[in-house]
Amino acid sequence: MPVTSSSQSFSSFVNGWLIRHRYFVEQLTCASSLDETNEEQQQSLVTQFLSHCLQYYQEKSSAVSLAGDNVFTFFCPPWFTSYARLILWVGDFKPSLVFKLTDSTVDDLTRHQRDRISSLRSETRRRERDVMRDFALVQQSVADPPVMLAARRVGARGMVDGEESDLEEAMEVLKRGMARAMNSADELRCSTVGKVVEILTPSQAVKVLRTIGELHLRLRELVGLERHHQ
Numbered sequence: 001m002p003v004t005s006s007s008q009s010f011s012s013f014v015n016g017w018l019i020r021h022r023y024f025v026e027q028l029t030c031a032s033s034l035d036e037t038n039e040e041q042q043q044s045l046v047t048q049f050l051s052h053c054l055q056y057y058q059e060k061s062s063a064v065s066l067a068g069d070n071v072f073t074f075f076c077p078p079w080f081t082s083y084a085r086l087i088l089w090v091g092d093f094k095p096s097l098v099f100k101l102t103d104s105t106v107d108d109l110t111r112h113q114r115d116r117i118s119s120l121r122s123e124t125r126r127r128e129r130d131v132m133r134d135f136a137l138v139q140q141s142v143a144d145p146p147v148m149l150a151a152r153r154v155g156a157r158g159m160v161d162g163e164e165s166d167l168e169e170a171m172e173v174l175k176r177g178m179a180r181a182m183n184s185a186d187e188l189r190c191s192t193v194g195k196v197v198e199i200l201t202p203s204q205a206v207k208v209l210r211t212i213g214e215l216h217l218r219l220r221e222l223v224g225l226e227r228h229h230q
Contacts, residue, residue, distance in 0.1 A: 007063065018217070028045065036203050061183055095124050095127075096125055098196050099117065099124070101215070102200075113199055113200070128188065
């Protein structure tokens with residue numbers, strides 16, 4: 001995959017992935033109305049949907065690793081709506097959002113489940129802070145004096161020997177750091193959803209994943225409406 005087309009190729013993948021995603025949301029909606037005697041069927045659907053979501057992040061990781069200069073596109077992706085881009089956290093949904101969706105969707109958690117989710121929520125927020133700290137350090141590297149000085153010279157008088165390579169090296173470090181931050185954030189997103197599902201019963205997991213799936217779908221389907229109005 002050429003470096004210059006990685007984001008376009010991933011965008012094309014997303015189009016096909018959304019068709020499958022819509023199907024899964026429909027199946028989750030139907031399964032959410034089943035009683036607990038259909039637990040095996042619900043568990044099978046939960047497993048399939050998680051694999052479907054994992055495929056999205058695996059493809060995204062591959063695209064980010066090949067993105068080169070286009071890595072910044074993944075932090076403000078065109079396959080999200082303008083509203084969705086306003087609420088993005090390191091290029092996608094914030095992992096702790098899963099807990100809010102669980103609280104609003106499941107009303108029959110046991111005391112033991114609530115305790116486990118509370119513990120996981122605290123762990124996730126700590127890891128979110130770690131990701132943001134590392135992300136801030138990457139962004140801060142752009143403002144370091146050597147980088148800023150070299151950048152100013154581009155517009156002021158051009159670069160002397162060695163300065164261009166120094167700036168290019170600094171930008172490569174920035175792009176690699178941004179890619180690492182994105183991958184860390186995506187790993188946390190996936191692991192958080194997976195751990196929440198492990199705590200829930202199959203019928204509870206179906207309801208939560210349906211809500212997550214519907215939100216994911218709405219934030220992307222509105223892109224077509226935005227482009228139509230534009």
